Amino acid sequence: MSKESKTKEQLLEEEARLRQRIAELEMLEAEHRIIEDELRQSKRELSIRNEIISIFLTTPDDEMYAKVLRVILKHTESQYGFFGYIDQEGNLVCPSLTRDIWDQCQVPHKNFIFPHEQWGGLWGQSLKEKKTLYSNKPLPVPEGHVPILKTLIVPIIHGTKLIGLLAVANKAEDYTPQDQTMLETIADHIAPVLHARLQRDRQEAERQRSEEKLRESEAKYSALVEQAKDGVVIVQDEVFKFANKAMETLSGYSVEELIGKSCLDIVAPEHRDFVAQRHRLRLQGLPVPASYEIKMLDKNGAKKEVEVSVGLINYQGKPAITAFIRDISERKRMEEELLKIQKLESLGILAGGIAHDFNNLLAVTIGNLSLLELEISGYGDTASELLEAIKTASYQAKRLTQQLLTFARGGAPIRKVVYVSNLLKDAVNFALSGSRVKCELIIPDDLWPAEIDEGQISQAIDNIIINAEQAMPAGGLIRVWAENVTVEPTLSLPLKRGEYVKISIQDQGVGIPEENLPKIFDPYFTTKQKGAGLGLSIAYSIIKKHCGYIGVESELGVGSVFHIYLPATREKISTAPSGGVSEEKFCCGWGKILLMDDQEMIRNMAGQMLTRLGYRVEFASHGEEAIRLFRQAKESKDPFCAVILDLTIPGGMGGKETIQKLREIDPEVRAIASSGYSNDPIMTEYQKYGFKGIVSKPYEIKELSEVLHKVIMGNEGPAQTFG
Incomplete structure (x- = not known):
């Protein structure tokens, strides 16, 4: 290979290496640019995150959402937007709508709060599906709403829970996936900080509610305690x-x-x-x-x-x-009053039985005395004096029996309207007759009358005055005064609201020790060696049965004062004469009388009286026998002109049941009730039970004759008399 060829080949190889190196450098430059872009993006995101976190940490609630929104709008190059959170009720709350949107929006009833049922459009879909949605096309909006040409919506999610929403709109360019990524990144940065902020706000709201409830509770408790x-x-x-x-x-x-x-x-x-x-x-x-x-x-x-x-x-x-x-002083006093009443009721049952039996014996004694008085007429003064002494003793026994009857259960007073002033004068004169004690009596002229049993109230006042007189063995002064009073609930008396006659009896005796005051009205309680302990308890029982009240105040060494309250009346007292036969004459009669009584001695005594008065008599010992005799007489055309029925028949039918049966046979039956219980309710209201009259045991021939004449004859014709 020639040197020239070799050099050319080397140059080509060198060029290839250079080209490869240039490609590598270009690739490195591209990677560097990407890294620089990513770095710039990261720095941008970090800047946005730090800016938003700083706003969250340093800005008050009322400014925070608006500042965050301005940061987001700047970095997304958007015109409009809102940043909202989900409250405890599940509503979307948007405290940071772009001011331009709010000012330009003409939608009626616009609001910052959107309940779940109003979540609509693209933003509602984003919330419901918990995913990012964007559109670069105009969206349909309500009339008056600002136009939305493009929009990007990102839900804010913490864990799996939807806690808020970011929405931007009307960017000059289209929204891109990069915009989506950036806004999602911002939402991710916001999520934990917003969640913490919402938790803090909710805890603060709960604390404030708790404190408010506590303040209200304390205020209520304080008011309750003070009131x-x-x-x-x-x-x-x-x-x-x-x-x-x-x-x-x-x-x-x-x-x-x-x-x-x-x-x-x-x-x-x-x-x-x-x-x-x-x-x-x-x-x-x-x-x-x-x-x-x-x-x-x-x-x-x-x-x-x-x-x-x-x-x-x-x-x-x-x-x-x-x-x-x-x-509880008042309650205790009431309990003591109730206990006294219960004691008296228990004693009353016993006393009533004793008095009934005693009255039967007295009935025989007094009845026969009245017959004997007729027989010995003309036998001289000595016989008359002896007879009068026996009668006096018998009537004293009758009075004692009457005191026992006061205790009897159901012994209602036989009331009539009475001038209390006259009653007081008579009671004082009677109780202090022959005494060394003087009395000062103060009675106003306008003292109200009272509807009372005159005999019982006289007895009660007698007992109190006698008690006062006995407290001053060396003599002294008793003050008795009366006044009209109106009782109101504020007086703390065990009485109904209304008008009362108040009687006060004050002595100058030794006084009553404080420990004895609660027992002073107890039966048989006495501090006197010879006292029976019945006087004040009888007075107490009488006053209670009149729906009144008796109380006592006492100071050792000074004396005692008893206060009596009796229900007053404005009813006028009739002054018409009662009429009738003279005391010395007895009313004769004729016809047949039926007498029912379980005591043979009483039947014999009363039979003699009736025979002496001119009547024929038949006897019955119980109700069944009386009914049989009454029916037989009716059927035989020889009826009884009157029947006398004892109310109490031990072990048999008494007068109350018998009269009902007799009225079935003859509705016009003339029946007279008789009883040793003179205070029996039937004796008080005898007409209500079908009786025409009453005669209380013991009775004399004169009393029996007058009752029979009134029942049989009424007001027709004068009475035939003897005596």
């Missing part, structure tokens, strides 16, 4: 740390005086150890009852019954006791 009628206190180290206004009324101390004061200072001495022990046990976490009753000592030294409900709390970082204190 509560019960006292509310917080006690720490046995010292008051808090007290509400109600404690001022309850204790007599102001709130300022209570704070810092020992809680034991307002506890009665006899209960202080008990309260202190309860506090210690509770603070030690030991089980103790949550409520208890004690006596409280107010500022004036007066004792009050209170119920204390206690709980353990943390107060200013230390254990403390909160207590609700309720005044």
